[in-house]
Amino acid sequence: MISRLMILPVFGLLMAQAGCTDVQPWEKQYLAKPIMALDPDPQERKLRLHVYGTREGAFGGYGVGGGGCGCN
Amino acid sequence: MRKEYLTRALTSAALALPGIAASLPAMAQMAPPEKLTVGMKWLEYQDYNSKNELMGVRAPYVYMEAPLNEHIGIEGSFLIDAIAGATPMAPTASSSSSGSGSSTDTSSSASGGGGPSRSAFTSLMSAAAQALTTEAGSTSSSSGSGSTSDVTDNRVAVDAKGTYYFDRAAVGLGFAHSRESDWQSNAGSLDLRVATPDNNRTYSFGVGFTHDAITSNADPLLDETRSTWEGMFGITQVLSQTQLIQSNITLSYGSGFFDDIYRSGDVRPGERLAGAWLTRYRHYVPAFDAAVHVDYRLFLDDWGLSAHTAELAWYQPIGDDWIVRPFLRYHSQDKVRFYDSAAAPTTGSGSYTNDPRLGSFGALAPGIAVEKRFEDGWTLELHAEYYERNANWHLTGDGSNGLEGLSAYVFIMGVRKSF
Numbered sequence: 068m069i070s071r072l073m074i075l076p077v078f079g080l081l082m083a084q085a086g087c088t089d090v091q092p093w094e095k096q097y098l099a100k101p102i103m104a105l106d107p108d109p110q111e112r113k114l115r116l117h118v119y120g121t122r123e124g125a126f127g128g129y130g131v132g133g134g135g136c137g138c139n
Numbered sequence: 140m141r142k143e144y145l146t147r148a149l150t151s152a153a154l155a156l157p158g159i160a161a162s163l164p165a166m167a168q169m170a171p172p173e174k175l176t177v178g179m180k181w182l183e184y185q186d187y188n189s190k191n192e193l194m195g196v197r198a199p200y201v202y203m204e205a206p207l208n209e210h211i212g213i214e215g216s217f218l219i220d221a222i223a224g225a226t227p228m229a230p231t232a233s234s235s236s237s238g239s240g241s242s243t244d245t246s247s248s249a250s251g252g253g254g255p256s257r258s259a260f261t262s263l264m265s266a267a268a269q270a271l272t273t274e275a276g277s278t279s280s281s282s283g284s285g286s287t288s289d290v291t292d293n294r295v296a297v298d299a300k301g302t303y304y305f306d307r308a309a310v311g312l313g314f315a316h317s318r319e320s321d322w323q324s325n326a327g328s329l330d331l332r333v334a335t336p337d338n339n340r341t342y343s344f345g346v347g348f349t350h351d352a353i354t355s356n357a358d359p360l361l362d363e364t365r366s367t368w369e370g371m372f373g374i375t376q377v378l379s380q381t382q383l384i385q386s387n388i389t390l391s392y393g394s395g396f397f398d399d400i401y402r403s404g405d406v407r408p409g410e411r412l413a414g415a416w417l418t419r420y421r422h423y424v425p426a427f428d429a430a431v432h433v434d435y436r437l438f439l440d441d442w443g444l445s446a447h448t449a450e451l452a453w454y455q456p457i458g459d460d461w462i463v464r465p466f467l468r469y470h471s472q473d474k475v476r477f478y479d480s481a482a483a484p485t486t487g488s489g490s491y492t493n494d495p496r497l498g499s500f501g502a503l504a505p506g507i508a509v510e511k512r513f514e515d516g517w518t519l520e521l522h523a524e525y526y527e528r529n530a531n532w533h534l535t536g537d538g539s540n541g542l543e544g545l546s547a548y549v550f551i552m553g554v555r556k557s558f
Contacts, residue, residue, distance in 0.1 A: 132328020
């Protein structure tokens with residue numbers, strides 16, 4: 068398990084290399100659109116993850132501290 | 140010095156443009172919400188197997204967010220999860236016909252009634268939840284080769300979070316509480332976000348702790364606990380004027396009681412170490428004034444379960460007031476080491492489960508969501524989704540033999556108002 072998880076930190080190196088473009092504030096009009104939000108509707112996501120969580124074995128990734136449930 | 144001044148001036152001017160400062164959740168929203176927003180959503184869920192209509196869930200969900208001052212924002216939500224319907228009973232070697240017991244695929248491990256003593260608050264909330272269920276209590280019946288058990292259960296969940304915003308950072312403190320007849324959970328979290336001076340990259344850190352108290356409506360002597368620690372690290376990066384990516388790693392370690400108390404013979408390890416790597420990519424398409432969302436999550440744990448989950452969505456504004464979003468989600472997972480679809484453990488000792496949620500399968504979920512905004516701050520939302528789980532849809536076609544398929548409909552209706 069530990070060895071499998073060791074692949075995860077690789078993402079940090081990949082992300083560190085990702086910032087290849089220097090976008091200025093006045094060039095962010097597209098990024099600022101609501102449809103470009105990483106999480107446009109957190110409440111809907113919460114409900115959907117609850118549904119998936121009762122049907123699947125995987126969980127997590129979207130944050131911490133959501134609390135437990137007898138359904139999974 | 141002059142260059143720095145010029146950059147700041149241009150930055151300030153840019154942020155003053157309509158639509159830029161108001162919506163930077165895509166990067167780091169380092170300011171409290173501008174307005175008080177109150178909303179309600181209603182979840183309707185119903186699943187089926189090849190023989191029966193199974194569990195149904197009605198879940199009204201109320202939420203709010205508000206600024207307290209220029210540095211502090213608060214948010215909170217309240218949910219009642221009312222579950223009712225039939226669940227197939229486990230094909231156990233020592234099968235029980237008790238309605239409060241075994242199931243192969245229940246969305247709740249509990250049935251209505253019984254349980255530990257309740258506070259006035261919980262009793263009030265349970266009464267409200269009962270009003271949402273079509274029936275109360277538990278009965279069992281047989282139909283053909285498969286017997287089912289009718290169950291009801293209610294869950295009440297509340298959460299609250301406060302966030303303090305600095306110039307380029309934010310610290311959030313959250314709390315969550317969830318209670319049902321045989322389960323009580325309390326969770327706390329602390330998160331930190333820090334943006335680089337150019338706001339093109341944000342680092343996120345988070346820690347969380349959850350304590351669960353587990354009892355059983357079928358076994359009054361059962362009194363167990365589980366504790367789970369979580370840690371999260373993430374980076375959000377602007378890639379270009381039209382591209383954004385975020386990658387988060389969450390590790391969790393749980394210790395305590397993991398068995399499914401209503402599944403005969405179910406014995407699971409007392410610890411679980413899990414990791415989830417979530418990557419979210421956003422790409423604006425100027426030609427259509429639309430956005431493509433691609434999410435991928437890799438999940439691994441020390442029970443042997445590994446899973447790939449991907450979702451593709453297209454956000455299409457129509458005019459100024461409508462947004463239409465078709466989406467497709469795919470999930471594939473490999474079973475835990477101790478999963479066996481057989482009715483009883485085939486090995487003499489050690490862990491065992493026949494819980495299909497821990498088996499190997501694939502699942503597809505296409506859907507569509509529509510949002511309509513009104514001039515006076517009201518927004519109406521509708522979400523329709525079909526979910527189907529099938530052992531043959533496993534990524535490599537290597538699904539668990541004997542794992543029963545499942546289909547479900549998910550509807551979410553919502554309304555919110557900003558003041």
